[in-house]
Amino acid sequence: MDYAPIKKQRVSDIIVERIKDSIENGIIKPGDKLPSERELASSLNVSRGTVREALSILEAKGVVEVQSGKGVFLLQNSQAELFRLLNATFREERTDLLELLELRQSLEGQASFFAAERRNEQDLENIKQALERLENSVCTNQVAAQEDYDFHMAIVEASHNSMMVTTLRMISEACIDGLQAARSEAMLIPGKPKVVLQEHIEIFQAINEANPEKARQLLIHHLENVKRQVIDFV
Template identity: 45%
Template sequence: MKRLPVKKKRVYHAIVEQIKSGMEKEELVHGEKLPSERYLADELSVSRTSVKEAFSVLEAAGVVEIKHGSGVYLRKNTKEDLIAKMNAVIRGVTVDIVELMELRLAIERDATYYAAIRGSDQDLQAIYDALHELEIAVLQGNIAAEEDLTFHMAIARAAGNSVIEKVMYMLSDQVLAGLKESRSNTLSQPNNSRTVLEEHRNIYDAIKAGDALKARESMSTHLHNVKERYL
């Protein structure tokens, strides 16, 4: 890999940056063996301990696989997925956004279906109020992660399933962290703010109409799009 300047602060982050740069320039390919600790330490003028720390963090993040006696290998995930995971490491995000989105999809898709069937007038008002607050926050230029979470939690309560509500509550801290990361990333792009708001309106409209299938489809579309925009 071509050597880039390495900052002394958060050395392992800088090493991750080097590996990410190598992937972006296609000097490194998924599934490929990474250079050795000794080589990277010499090439980047850092200690082998810092390289070992970077490898450990990347292993925990699902970017690399450490095969003792063989070396360190990039996982065979897509290039986009590996880069997204490395971006999360560099930004200090402890939650894996992609895995979190997959879990949310599994839970919230059907939660929305049930909300359309079982949601009371009070539930619908709570979802509408959350949507209204989300719209205000977005129009004011805020990241609006808390408002986004309130909207999704209101749907979970409207599903009329105490287990779904409890699971969403247990996940709420991670969901909020994920929303802060994904919204700050995706909303920085032109027109994404209005697109995301429209997706939320579609979900609300389907629930209000009692169209369970459309509600589930709207939530599925929204969460898939969040994942794609993040990547």
């Protein structure tokens, strides 16, 4: 299979689109083996981790089957059924991520307000260190999903609201998966990772200045920008 490099579109969606195109054009048929992670990553100009995540989603939705030691195979469904499953994957992935961001806006917006009111010196140091790790990862062109999550968690911990901390920890896996997708897409837009980093810096500054309302507004605005990016990549 010969794939063109990814342009400005959702990374996981592009992989699904290429599989759909290949099915429609008869390049791959139900039961056929897909290209390897390495081949897909090279053709699409993305990381193998991103390809692996997309294939995991397709496996969970019943589109492909991973056979240990052999590779990834398109399931033996009819073409119409495969298209139905692939289209459902598009809709569910977008909806899940947007709903997660709405939840985070509500939770983390108020947490940042409390953090600016209640933070102590150790809290500030924790947030600062998380920000420095995020900045280092951005400067070395890493996706930095874990570092982004750690920064937001440090803010929620600085709220000194145990229920908020517990809630964010409960959805940590979904948050990191969402950050992986959003930040991978941001890396396809020239200069975007540094713009996002600056948003994090400004949130920290507002908390450091003990300005609760500014911190809340900046964090909500930051996540709203992520939502717009997700929608733009549809």
